Structure formats: C-alpha cells, structure tokens
Amino acid sequence: MSPTVIVIGAGVAGASTAFALARRGVPVTIVDAALPGRATAAGAGIIQPWTSSAGGEFYRLYAGGAAYYGELLGRLAEVGVDDIGYRRAGSLVVSDSAAALDEVEARASARAADAPAMGELIRAGAGRARELFPPLAPHLAALLVSGGARVDGRALAAGLLAGALRRGAEVLAATARIVSGPGPWRIETDAGPLSADVVVVAAGAWTNGVLGPLGRRVGVEPQRGQITHLRVTADTRQWPTVLPLGGHYLLAFDDSRVVVGATRESGAGFDVRVTAAGQREVLENALRVAPGLADATIIETRVGLRPYPDAELPTVGELSGLGGLYVNAGFGAAGLTMGPSVGERLAAEIVGERAPGAALANVPGR
Ligand SMILES: Cc1cc2nc3c(=O)[nH]c(=O)nc-3n(C[C@H](O)[C@H](O)[C@H](O)COP(=O)(O)OP(=O)(O)OC[C@H]3O[C@@H](n4cnc5c(N)ncnc54)[C@H](O)[C@@H]3O)c2cc1C
Numbered sequence: 196m197s198p199t200v201i202v203i204g205a206g207v208a209g210a211s212t213a214f215a216l217a218r219r220g221v222p223v224t225i226v227d228a229a230l231p232g233r234a235t236a237a238g239a240g241i242i243q244p245w246t247s248s249a250g251g252e253f254y255r256l257y258a259g260g261a262a263y264y265g266e267l268l269g270r271l272a273e274v275g276v277d278d279i280g281y282r283r284a285g286s287l288v289v290s291d292s293a294a295a296l297d298e299v300e301a302r303a304s305a306r307a308a309d310a311p312a313m314g315e316l317i318r319a320g321a322g323r324a325r326e327l328f329p330p331l332a333p334h335l336a337a338l339l340v341s342g343g344a345r346v347d348g349r350a351l352a353a354g355l356l357a358g359a360l361r362r363g364a365e366v367l368a369a370t371a372r373i374v375s376g377p378g379p380w381r382i383e384t385d386a387g388p389l390s391a392d393v394v395v396v397a398a399g400a401w402t403n404g405v406l407g408p409l410g411r412r413v414g415v416e417p418q419r420g421q422i423t424h425l426r427v428t429a430d431t432r433q434w435p436t437v438l439p440l441g442g443h444y445l446l447a448f449d450d451s452r453v454v455v456g457a458t459r460e461s462g463a464g465f466d467v468r469v470t471a472a473g474q475r476e477v478l479e480n481a482l483r484v485a486p487g488l489a490d491a492t493i494i495e496t497r498v499g500l501r502p503y504p505d506a507e508l509p510t511v512g513e514l515s516g517l518g519g520l521y522v523n524a525g526f527g528a529a530g531l532t533m534g535p536s537v538g539e540r541l542a543a544e545i546v547g548e549r550a551p552g553a554a555l556a557n558v559p560g561r
Pocket of ligand 1: 203204205206207208209226227228229230232233234235236237238239240241242348369370371372397398399400401402405419420421422456457498500501502523524525526527528529530531532533534
C-alpha cells in the first residue's frame with residue numbers, strides 16, 4: 196500500500212517531489228509558509244549546465260536536471276499545465292578573450308556526446324552576439340549554446356503544485372512543525388495537526404529550523420541573492436541568456452523583462468533586505484556587460500535565500516535512524532535546474548521504485 200506523505204516546503208524541491216508522488220497516486224499534503232526570501236520565487240532561471248566548470252556527480256545531476264525538462268513539460272501537459280515560462284532561447288557565454296572562450300568551448304564539446312539537450316555550440320563574433328542580445332557591450336564575443344534555456348521559477352513551482360493538486364494532493368498555507376515520529380509522523384500547523392507515514396523536509400534555507408526539534412542538522416545555510424528586474428522596450432522573447440565569464444548573468448523573459456544579477460552573500464543569515472551595496476553591485480555588473488540597458492526601467496529587486504550546501508552535493512534522502520523522514524534541500528545556485536529531476540528520483544525512492552540511496556546524495560549517516 197502506498198504511504199501517506201507530508202511535504203514541508205513548496206519551492207521547486209518540495210513542489211517537484213509532491214508532483215512526482217501525486218502522479219503515482221500517493222496521498223500527499225504540501226504545507227508551505229510562503230516565507231519572505233524563498234529562493235524559488237527569486238531565482239533567475241538559467242538552465243545551462245554544460246559550460247559549468249563543475250565536474251563529477253554535481254555536473255551529472257546538473258546536466259541530468261537540464262535534460263529532464265523535456266520529460267517534465269510532457270508530464271505537466273498531461274495534467275493541463277502548459278506554461279511554466281520555459282523557453283530554449285539559447286545561452287551566450289560572453290568574454291573579450293578568445294582564449295577563454297576556446298577553453299569553455301573545449302569543455303562543453305567534450306560533454307556533447309552525452310548531452311544531446313545542449314544542442315549546438317556556435318562561435319559568435321561581437322556583431323552576431325549583439326544581434327542576439329542587443330544591449331551587449333560591443334567588445335564582447337560569445338559562444339552560443341543553442342540548447343540553453345530559461346524558466347520562470349514562480350511559474351514552475353505554481354505549475355508543479357497545480358499538477359499535484361490535479362492528481363489529488365492538498366496544499367496548506369501554513370507553518371509546519373514536526374512534533375513526533377516515526378510511526379506515524381505528527382506535524383503541527385497553524386491550520387491544525389497532520390500525520391503521515393512519511394515526511395519530506397524541503398524547506399530550503401530553513402531546513403535546519405524544521406529539523407531542530409528532532410535534534411538533527413544537515414549541511415545547508417542561507418546565501419542571500421539580490422536580483423533586479425528591468426523593463427525594456429524591445430521584444431525580448433527570443434533573447435538568449437547571457438553568462439559572462441566571472442561576472443553576473445542576464446536573462447530575458449517574454450514580457451520585455453530583463454533580469455540581472457545576482458549577489459552571492461554568505462553570512463547575511465535570514466535578512467531579506469535589498470541593500471544599497473547589493474543594488475549597486477547588481478547594476479554595475481549588468482551595465483558593464485550590457486551598457487544598452489542603461490535606460491531600462493527598474494521594476495523590482497527580488498531577494499532569495501539560496502539553500503547553500505556545505506559540501507558539493509545537496510542533501511537528498513532518508514535520514515538515518517528516522518524512518519520515513521526525508522530531506523530534499525541544499526540546491527544552492529542550481530535548484531531550478533536540478534530540482535525537478537531530483538524530486539522525481541526522490542519520489543521513486545519513497546514509493547520503493549528505486550533502491551534506498553538511489554535518490555543520492557550527501558545524507559549524514561547513510
Ligand atoms: C537570486 C537567485 C538566482 C538563482 N538563479 C538560478 C538559476 O539561474 N538556475 C538555477 O538552476 N537555480 C537558480 N537559483 C537557485 C534556486 O532558485 C534554488 O536552488 C531553489 O529555488 C531552491 O528551492 P527550494 O525548494 O529548496 O527552496 P525554497 O524555494 O526557498 O523553498 C523552501 C520553501 O519552504 C517553505 N518553508 C520553510 N520553512 C517552513 C515551515 N516550517 N513550514 C512550512 N513551509 C516552510 C518556504 O516558505 C519556502 O517556500 C537561484 C537562486 C537565487 C536566490
């Protein structure tokens with residue numbers, strides 16, 4: 196018989212897990228407190244792992260996450276969710292150094308055979324790069340990764356939740372606190388008590404706060420990111436994402452919106468303010484790479500707390516000695532890419548379709 200499951204947290208990690216469980220017919224209740232600073236609501240949404248300098252298991256997860264989007268879109272379409280702000284508009288890695296671009300191209304080329312989702316690698320001179328992303332500085336040349344994509348984190352999480360609801364899940368807007376367990380796990384919420392066979396803690400940067408009453412910790416800390424949304428007058432639908440080597444990134448959404456950022460502030464704790472220094476850093480970086488944005492209108496600056504891992508990998512799996520208590524957190528700067536595929540793997544593990552441990556990674560005591 197399928198277990199009953201409570202998922203704490205409805206960011207990309209929790210919503211992906213809940214959707215994957217609900218699709219399998221598992222009774223799921225998702226509880227989310229809509230905390231200020233939730234990362235999924237602020238994330239940029241660049242899906243382009245293939246030029247990353249990261250290697251090993253992290254790269255495999257990262258590339259696996261990007262490749263999984265095709266399947267995810269199909270699964271969401273099956274439940275009537277058609278728009279998560281996802282578009283494969285390509286990705287430009289930009290630099291004024293041809294040698295630096297050569298190095299990136301060699302790294303990505305070596306991965307191409309195992310990564311069909313990457314598409315083609317095409318060198319673009321400064322003129323061609325500006326045709327693709329008009330505000331770019333005229334001295335920057337580029338490597339175009341044709342399979343690079345972007346996704347709207349808010350639309351993604353909302354789409355996954357809508358999919359879960361259509362497969363019978365329930366969503367509660369409330370703060371959850373673990374009271375006791377296992378057998379069953381008892382949870383207190385402002386909307387009343389809940390109990391289930393399994394709890395998935397997908398509480399992002401707040402994960403250790405949720406685990407606190409159990410006397411357990413995992414290696415996840417908040418890292419603040421400030422990211423600014425600009426309005427331009429151009430049609431931005433086909434603009435690629437822009438990844439400068441060693442600088443902040445830029446990406447566009449369909450509504451003439453260009454998003455620039457982001458700061459990476461470890462040690463800021465749970466402080467979700469937009470700061471003067473953060474705002475200056477983001478705008479200076481953006482205008483250095485894309486001076487053509489100087490006249491854009493500032494719409495808003497979002498602040499997200501990345502659930503930063505203290506090791507290379509996120510923490511995903513069942514905690515030892517706490518039967519039925521799973522963690523799905525610690526995606527750092529890569530959760531919009533990895534979250535959906537990892538949520539799918541974790542759901543398969545919870546229902547016994549995959550061996551314990553197959554969801555992976557970095558779980559203390561496993
Ligand atoms: C500025 C910025 C840019 C980014 N850019 C990218 C990018 O380009 N590509 C990419 O792949 N990734 C990117 N990321 C990373 C990505 O956004 C995160 O890794 C991912 O969103 C983390 O998702 P999560 O579900 O683990 O956490 P969150 O989205 O923070 O969700 C955690 C949820 O738990 C809830 N919660 C916490 N405690 C409780 C409780 N006690 N009870 C109930 N609910 C609770 C919160 O309300 C929240 O909704 C970026 C992040 C930031 C901040």
